[in-house]
Amino acid sequence: MWIFAEIPNELYNPEYYKAVEEFMMHGCCGSARKNSPCMLNGRCSKFFPNKYVHNSMLDIDDYPIYCRRDNGRTIKKNDIDLDSRLFVPQTRPLSFHLPNEQSIIFDDGDNVDDVVNRPIVSQSMFIAWFEANMKYEDAKCLTYSEMPRKFVWKKDKREWHPRQRNFTIGRIFYVPPNCGELFYLRCLLNLVRGLKSFEDIKLVDGVHYTSFRDACYARGLIEDDKEYVDAIYEASLWSTIYSLRELFVTLLTSNAMSKSEMVWDAVWIHLVEDVEYHARKCIGIPDLVLIDTQKKNYTLLEIEKLLHGCNKSLGDYPSKSIPDGITNSFFFGNRLVYEELAYDQQALKGEHDVLVGKLTKEQLVIYNKVMLDVDNNKRGLFLSMDMVVPGKPFYGK
Known part of the structure; x- marks a missing residue:
């Protein structure tokens, strides 16, 4: 959804035009009205008028800069024509968080135990949304981002209350895909309604999923990654095994895959083809036979090396199998032990x-x-x- 900070066409959208005229114009200030309440030291303290912008974007702090084009439309107030540079989108930033990960504000000298035990710690805006859904019938019909349309956040009471007048556009804080569960939670919040707990968010068609990512997958919000499996399979027909591992790491670090463990299960056989050859060469046993678990562990260790070059680790991908206590020294140990274990079990x-x-x-x-x-x-x-x-x-x- 795109938000335009522009005066609408009065002929095609008369209701919207009237709402903008009544609620969304900053009003005259500056040299035209030096006694305006917003004036401070001869300048508007709210930094109006804004500049014209042709496309909506995010600034360096991830705050929105809305599209504000010069469309030639004006609204007259106090006999002064006001253009889109004085348009004020009524937006309410909506914070959210994972269970027990809400932000806490405190001073340097505060006692940690006192801070944690404050009642307001468990009264975040997001948790109050759950409580409002239990209390108000109208709230059950709204997504979290739609909440400010009919409800207003009372910061002093830490509660959502029914709105008496006007409306506000809700804007859920943006998070990038590499934030993991927080990203998938945000995807769900744009869709689900009337929820009363974090667990309700993971409930899809009567099935309770263990993670927000799995709930997104069940709702069809994320892809099945088949194209990435096909890409690795196609590359395996001509590429080196090392390059295949690099491709897999690139997909991991770019957060392109929705379920990397499913891709791994489908393609690992192509990523381990050179493991037995290198093991035989290092140990000097021409007929050494490794089981699949040994091949996978070695390959995951090689992937871990590549991830370190990107300041990443397999630990950043909780669903990915991580070798437990296995190192490359597995292939440089006692020769007699390897000779004893070098048999074809099948x-x-x-x-x-x-x-x-x-x-x-x-x-x-x-x-x-x-x-x-x-x-x-x-x-x-x-x-x-x-x-x-x-x-x-x-x-x-």
Whole structure:
């Protein structure tokens, strides 16, 4: 939605024109009326008149500069024609926050415990919106940004009260996508109505989601990221594995993906293709076989290195798998251990199934005894068959 700080056309929008005339014009000041209440030291204390601006934008502090074009329209007050430079959009900045993360104002010398225990700490404008929805029927029909149209914020009472006259345009504070849950909360606040708690915001069609991001996804407010999966798959046909990881990191840091963990689950197989080759080269074991978990951990560590170059970390993406206690030293340890672990588990399982089917009844009894103790994590000594004395029964332990 675009906001124009301009005088409307009286013929096409007579009601809007009348509202602007009555409520939204600053009035005459400056050299034309030096005794205006806003005048201070010969200048308007409200910094009117404003400059003409052709496009709405945000200043360096993220405050809006509204489109204010010279459309030639004026409103006459006290026999003076006022143009769009004196138009005052009636906007109410609306703050919001995540659970228990509301802003607290205090002096340097205040005791921390006293500050935290103040009653007003839990009485933010946003939480008061929940309370208004429980108290007023009209509030239940409004989104948070629509609230100032029919209600006014009483700062001294920390409450929303029904508006007696006029109206105001609500403007929810802007937050960029890299703010995570705060960004997704803002997306939902432009849509949901009549909510009474933070948990209600996460409720979609009777299903309660654990995060605001998942609630956005359920409402169709964010994409399914299929185009990013396709992009990585297409690049895998010609690009190096290192470049594929760089592409994945670029998507992460640009906040382009809505659910990065789903993209990772779909494309990780393309990002790990060189891991086994590098491990064999470093350790010197030509037939070393790594399981998928080892490949993923190594690749995530490589992605972590690339993220550090962008002043980011996997920890900045809570849904992303993070290697636990694994380092690149995994591939530079004891050679004997790697040789012992360098086997193809699937091939061994197939061989095992074939050999078990060839066991005699006596051998199967011993096999089951050993496997039962192993499954129950019992300690014991198991003798190989070549240590059995001929002619005597063998019971294993």
